Amino acid sequence: xxxxxxxxEKIITLDDSDAKSIIMMIAAYLEMADDEESTFTSxxxxxxxxxxxNDILNQIYLKRCIRKNNKKINKKNHV
Numbered sequence: 001x002x003x004x005x006x007x008x009e010k011i012i013t014l015d016d017s018d019a020k021s022i023i024m025m026i027a028a029y030l031e032m033a034d035d036e037e038s039t040f041t042s043x044x045x046x047x048x049x050x051x052x053x054n055d056i057l058n059q060i061y062l063k064r065c066i067r068k069n070n071k072k073i074n075k076k077n078h079v
Contacts, residue, residue, distance in 0.1 A: 002050060010060065022053075
């Protein structure tokens with residue numbers, strides 16, 4: 001299940017590159033699910049999109065936190 005409030009908070013922090021990558025992956029999943037000859041069903045698509053949002057947004061959020069902490073550490077070391 002998705003926590004839309006948390007996802008919204010994380011989406012707001014995305015840069016253009018991250019947002020475009022996520023949109024391209026969503027489009028690819030939807031295209032596969034729309035193909036009548038594909039074994040990638042709507043159920044699989046929903047599952048993968050949910051996993052994608054949770055995984056990517058968590059990774060992006062963690063990377064940004066690490067970068068912010070590294071910047072703080074570097075500033076302290078240079079003062």
